[in-house]
Amino acid sequence: MKKLVLNTVAISVLLGSGLAVAQTEPLIGVTIYQYDDNFMNLMLSEINKESANFKDVRFLMNDSQNSQAIQNNQIDILLAKKVKVLAVNLVDPPAAKTVIAKAKKHNVPVIFFNKDPGAKLLASYNHAYYVGSSPKNSALEQAKLIAKHWNANKQFDLNQDGKIQFAMLTGQPDSTAAEVRSKYVIEELHNLGIQTEALFVDTAMWNGNMARDRMELWLNDTKGKQIEMVIANNDAMALGALESLSAQNKQLPVFGIDALPETLTLIKTGKITATVLNDGAYQSKVLVELARNLALGKNAAEGMPWKPENNSILSPDIAIDKDNVEQYRK
Template sequence: MKRTILSAFALSVICGVNLSYAQSESRVGVTIYKYDDHFMTQMRKDMQNEAKGFAGLKWFMNDAQNSQVKQLAQIETLLQHKMRVLAVNIVNANESKTIVEKAKAYNVPVVFFNRTPSKQALESYEKAYFVSADPKEAGRIQGELIAKVWKSNPDFDLNKDGKLQFVLLKGEPSDVSAERSQAVVESLNQQGVQAEEIYSDTARWRRTLARNKMNEWLVENRAAEIEVVISNNDEMAIGALDALNAHEKRLPIFGIDALPETLALMKKGEIAGTVLNDSSAQAKAVVKLVSNLAQGKPALKDTQWESHSSKTIYLPHIGIDKENLGQFLP
């Protein structure tokens, strides 16, 4: 059986239930690239909580299970069931055009969120929008955090050469990962920190892959040179920590997302810093845009957000280290 909340809708039809309630509600179809991504799990919960304040919207949530084929099928089914708006956390940006064309064929607005669609696809449809956080800003703030901690802890310079030797765990071969990776190194340089990459590789945002990759690096020829671990997200940062613990080794680790687990590890002194990628703020923006579009209003009507273009809304990041950690703990 296909895993989709649309089964609830199908059941109501099969049982002959009067669907007049649905006719007075605006149906919103949501598809998330995979539910077992920790950040998307939190954002999905935030969206569900935020949606409680918007009467007249009925949400149909779907797990694409990291399959673009499955996600495209979900979108087609949602459109056939007369969704007023689509909200899409895309699996593969290469399929942005296909998704936009499907939505356009039904004259249905589409709000992409968190995972970046192609700019060309976004610009090709006047009813397509994107809500996320600027990956360049995330990398810049991460670099500022690392520089701050590095300068205040001279013992982190293990070989005393005045340079920061690092390994870098990247997400996917995507614009977001590339922009975070480039921005963090540029930010370090701007802060006057000479940085040298020892190893870097992709771990596809996943803890297990990051742990495996870090395990490999820790037995490579240049393992002893590693002074700092930089990660494109917290999941991979925690994976690196797992590997370091297995090797009974401690290094400063920096991630992005500010997952609750990461904040708890920071409190214990096991992770040095992270960057808040605010799932709650992004969820609020997605739900508000969806609500406006479902009512036929301009997407940004009655909002405080400024669009970086006519299509994109970026929510701000916040750097977190031991000095301000208390503000973010439960």
Template sequence: MRLKIKSFSFRSPLSLALLLVLLLPACAGGQEEDDSLRIGVTLYDQDDTFISSMSQNLEQLVQEEESRIGQKITLFISDSRHNQTTQMDHVDRFLARGCDVLCVNMVDRTGAAVIVDKAAAEGVPVIFFNRQPVDEDIQRWEKSFYVGASAQESGTLEGRLVAEAWTSELERWDGNGDGILQYVMLEGEPGHQDALLRTEYTIQTITDQGIEVERLARDTANWNRAQAAARIASWLDEFGDQIEVVLSNNDDMALGAIDALKETGRPLKDWPLIVGIDATAPALEAVEAGQLYGTVFNDSRGQAQAILDLAMALCHGEDPAGAVELVDGHYVWLPYQLVTRENLALFQQGGG
């Protein structure tokens, strides 16, 4: 039996209508689809490097699972392109066409309650992932789940990475020799839980080590490499070599900082310390090149595996606690890990 994977994005009302007519029957059943399992996945933005990695891992794992169990699986992946209205439309159509499980990477976490209620009304389990809804929304229904990693933990590890680098090589990183860590902070989306927690716990962990810090600037770059490059270019014009550390809520923005520094022509030995979170493939390359001091491994394949294990248990009417380790009956948490040049090879080979 052959896996069917449907991936698409909607860029206009006309293309939306045409694509839904052409593609959504694959999620509907029909005579040739009656024995298949149908999983609808909606992403907040497939251009996000980490989300793209998760999507690719999920596709590969579904192929392996289909071969293992000998049952057809239709995996239907949609790209909401940062539009909550579009995502809600995808959810409605997935439900109308009879998908067995919904997997939702929220555009706006405040919209989760509506999705939970829609899924519950149709008796369709829903698995949120990567962008965590509030607990009250998850608890609205017994078949609502979340798969992800603790934002607090990622911030703590990023802070530890910086604190260890600062204390072990103070002369290298303390450019003005005043003993104060001068930094700029690249944050994700305004009000986004992961951005808030990563920012808070990164700084708290550094200061808990007795390191005095001074924030030169902070701004959101919406997890985006190009936006981050623009922010850093502006800050380099304003602060120059006063910037000793660049803290970033994710790797794409850290890579944007690297892009901006490359444009200046400044020698690598004179760059500030730069750190990120996710351990994406481009970030690992930057660690190897000595441009990114380190990152925090966010296990995209492990999360994709947990999503699939949970979805398969729910599709077959099995106890999900037998397929994954559930916390409080609704949550699956995967750990983060530090990545530096010292242990880089382990993650280049496929993760910790």
């Protein structure tokens, strides 16, 4: 009888220790503002691909369906599941303060990616990070591309007044990236000696379908025929604008940011003029590596070729047009 009791205890201990081993695999909670977004869908695929290389951590992926309420609920559930790290692609950038408060309360590191919460908020929590690109640098590169093609193609100046009459499609109104990209692309054009006139400027919320509809309204406006160029805060909106232009058999120079695969193909064929590389593949790789290090209790950049600067890791912004597009097409 004693032997039976001992054996039972031994089995329980073994099972218990086996269960403990299974439960010690650190969890990393990831929320993406919307899977149904061209660029974020690309990042989702890359995150899944990169995370598959590691068996010592597990990534829990969540689609926030473009709802901050859903994202907040997902974060609460992930924290209840005792995730070691949160990785958040914000739905609404102002919600970063709430997300940091939740992470702080549980002493969990949080990595914001793609949507920058701003330096002030990052500095408010020692364990907050940002992985993405610099919206200012991407705007400066976009301006250089516009200047290059404007100066080389005199036919772009439809009314020959030496000034770009443009339509601009912007991202979310409360987005730092949208605000910075919109501001600095025009400022840099002026610094480069190019005059501009804004005919239409409005948000399309980073969305291609909304951009298509917005562009259609503008083209049918009394000032529609005066548009000489389309400047978009991202490629999804540039593609939406192109769809509307094509439907009206109209061809104008269109500039985006992101370097989505379909954009690169259209640059090669001459339908899109240029874009700026926002390297989602690199950002996804850094995100996975950073999250894994933090989840395993390591220093953020331990064993990595990149180093955080002010708790941010930024990918380079590279201008792409027909001259170099083949280097970036896969």
